[in-house]
Amino acid sequence: MALNCSTSSRATISLSFLQFQPRNPKNYLPMKLSSSPHGSPRPFLRALANSTPKAQFIARRKESVLVRQLGRPLIEYMSLPASQYSVLDAERIERVDDNTFRCYVYRFKFFAFEVCPVLLVRVEEQPNGCCIKLLSCKLEGSPMVVAQNEKFSASMVNYISCGSSQSNSSVQQLTSDAVIEVNIEVPFAFSAIPVQAMESSGTRILEQILGLMLPRFMAQLVKDYQAWATGDTSRQPLGTGKI
Numbered sequence: 001m002a003l004n005c006s007t008s009s010r011a012t013i014s015l016s017f018l019q020f021q022p023r024n025p026k027n028y029l030p031m032k033l034s035s036s037p038h039g040s041p042r043p044f045l046r047a048l049a050n051s052t053p054k055a056q057f058i059a060r061r062k063e064s065v066l067v068r069q070l071g072r073p074l075i076e077y078m079s080l081p082a083s084q085y086s087v088l089d090a091e092r093i094e095r096v097d098d099n100t101f102r103c104y105v106y107r108f109k110f111f112a113f114e115v116c117p118v119l120l121v122r123v124e125e126q127p128n129g130c131c132i133k134l135l136s137c138k139l140e141g142s143p144m145v146v147a148q149n150e151k152f153s154a155s156m157v158n159y160i161s162c163g164s165s166q167s168n169s170s171v172q173q174l175t176s177d178a179v180i181e182v183n184i185e186v187p188f189a190f191s192a193i194p195v196q197a198m199e200s201s202g203t204r205i206l207e208q209i210l211g212l213m214l215p216r217f218m219a220q221l222v223k224d225y226q227a228w229a230t231g232d233t234s235r236q237p238l239g240t241g242k243i
Helices: 074-078 143-150 195-229
Strands: 032-035 041-045 054-068 093-095 100-104 108-110 113-126 129-141 152-162 171-185
Touching (some): 074 152, 074 195, 108 195, 113 143, 113 152, 129 143, 171 195
Antiparallel strands (some): 054 171, 093 100, 100 113, 108 113, 113 129, 129 152, 152 171
16 A cells, blocks of 8 residues: 555634633623622623634545556555555655654645645554544644644545455456545634635635645556556655655
């Protein structure tokens, strides 16, 4: 098997509610009052208003290719332990340990800012393939983009499988099913832009990334299988880092 950075599940940003004894009540939400044993009103709850808007981007893509089986069956290739994976593209993928990889996604523009996500993913082996899950995501690029690293959460899962019911067929179907979700606090620089417009733009960018990366990933995966099936066990990277 092999790994590329075309990897997606669900994640949320938790809201923080703080209790204060405000000096200036005008800065806080109206509070509910209850009576003390002496008859005087006392604060029941004070909450600081959290007006920071949130945006959510979700994209999914499923890519399938037909693979002609060679001397060694595709299901054996898909059953290789992660320690034997080729990283496919040494310019984009670094092996951290047997099951963990660091992936450098292509740079893209989000409005006027340049963004390059760096993903840490773990591979979980499955009977007829594997599941690649996101462990963490760090943003690189413009200074304003880097400043958002503490203000967003992301999740990705990519299920890669082959049709086990076709094990005796000379042609099998190889499938990659990827989902990406990002939740982010809208930066002040974008405060004038409607959240719906931001979500539409962000989702469209995620869809474009998957649309570029998954077909390339699948093509490299087939090429790696062909090399492995004909006896090449070097597991050398195939890619050059270019899209």
